[in-house]
Amino acid sequence: MGLENIVNDILEQAKSEVATIEAEAQAEVDATINEAKAKAKTIITESQAEVEANILRRLKQEKSSAQLEIKRAGLNAKKDVLDSVYLSAREAILSFPPDKNSSMLKAILDMYGSDGTRVYSNARDAKLVRELTDLTFMGEIDCIGGLIIENDDGSVRLDYTFDRILDGVSEQTLKPVSDILFG
Numbered sequence: 001m002g003l004e005n006i007v008n009d010i011l012e013q014a015k016s017e018v019a020t021i022e023a024e025a026q027a028e029v030d031a032t033i034n035e036a037k038a039k040a041k042t043i044i045t046e047s048q049a050e051v052e053a054n055i056l057r058r059l060k061q062e063k064s065s066a067q068l069e070i071k072r073a074g075l076n077a078k079k080d081v082l083d084s085v086y087l088s089a090r091e092a093i094l095s096f097p098p099d100k101n102s103s104m105l106k107a108i109l110d111m112y113g114s115d116g117t118r119v120y121s122n123a124r125d126a127k128l129v130r131e132l133t134d135l136t137f138m139g140e141i142d143c144i145g146g147l148i149i150e151n152d153d154g155s156v157r158l159d160y161t162f163d164r165i166l167d168g169v170s171e172q173t174l175k176p177v178s179d180i181l182f183g
Contacts, residue, residue, distance in 0.1 A: 078182055084171055086175065093162050094144050100146060102128055107131045108147050108160045115158055116149035 012068065096104070098126060105125060109132055113119075121128075122143050130137050144159035144161040 019174075022046070023111070078178065081181060082178065085165075085181075089166060089170075090144060093166065096145070098128075101125065104145075104146060105129060107134075108134055112149055112158055112160060116151050116156065118149075118150050118152070118154075120148040121146070 018169060061071045105121070105128060109119075109129075113133055113135060117135060119129060119133060120138050120141045122145060123140045125145060126137065126140055135149065138150075141161070143161040143163045144166075146163070146165065148159050149155060150157040
């Protein structure tokens with residue numbers, strides 16, 4: 001019995017040590033799990049914040065891009081309107097009645113004809129220009145109307161074509177006309 005008591009004591013002591021080791025191991029496992037859960041929670045929180053920041057950045061980019069596209073479309077529409085006004089003016093010049101066309105060509109020749117010896121005009125006005133001036137008619141040019149007057153050697157060339165005049169007026173009045181049309 002003495003030996004049996006010693007064996008029982010050793011078994012009890014072993015069981016007690018096993019229980020202590022298991023308790024320590026369980027505490028270590030629980031601590032590791034809790035630490036892993038805390039890290040996972042931190043990672044999830046950081047990831048959510050990063051995703052939200054990316055979403056906000058992307059939304060700002062998309063909004064900026066959309067605003068830029070709207071602005072570009074608006075500018076293109078304004079340009080189309082201004083181009084249409086320009087083309088309407090050009091068509092109006094092309095449809096001048098002969099007497100108005102004649103009086104404008106005469107006015108140009110009276111003001112600037114003495115600055116040159118040769119003259120050019122479009123095909124439609126060639127006969128009229130020959131009748132209105134003593135300048136040498138040098139040929140037809142591609143324009144909607146008006147004249148080009150030059151000196152003997154061609155070193156001075158005065159462009160009074162309606163195309164050039166319209167382009168000059170268009171450039172000078174683009175801003176005011178745009179302001180009137182679009183505020």
